[in-house]
Amino acid sequence: MASKKQDKQEKQDKLEKLGRGVARIDIGISEDDRAKIADGLSALLADSYTLYLMTHNFHWNVTGPMFNTLHVMFMQQYTEQWTALDLIAERIRALGFPAPGTYREFVERASIKEIEGVPKAFDMVRSLVAAQEATARTARSLFPVVDDANDQPTADLLTQRLEVHEKTAWMLRSLLED
């Protein structure tokens, strides 16, 4: 009986060791740093998703003399943003953490507030400038921990997102000038 029990324990230990071996992440970034970066990326995913949905909403509902310009411009923006959501979520996964994927989590984590009703065209543009800038600030705030942890892939992703959000904010802002 004792040996059977011992065999069972050995088998269990072996399986656990194997499981740990498979699941263990050893990429040169401590678990603590990976957790901090994944948390910051989750906040960025929440802002990016909220911005994506706002842009798609405005694509559907924009009216007025600028309709065609804004309808097409918003489509280009939300299409790019949709692709970026996947890159951010998959970086969180590569760091060993689950990516948030529910509206409840996005509302809780986002720094961008949802817009109620259907604003006038230029109020839509103003809201998008603010949301683009907010997303840029969220991405930028993650740099110190990413730099400290020597996490180049996340730094690269953040740099790409910053470039897009700052350029798009400039283009939208230009529509508001005389």
Ligand SMILES: [Fe+2]
């Ligand atoms: Fe459409």
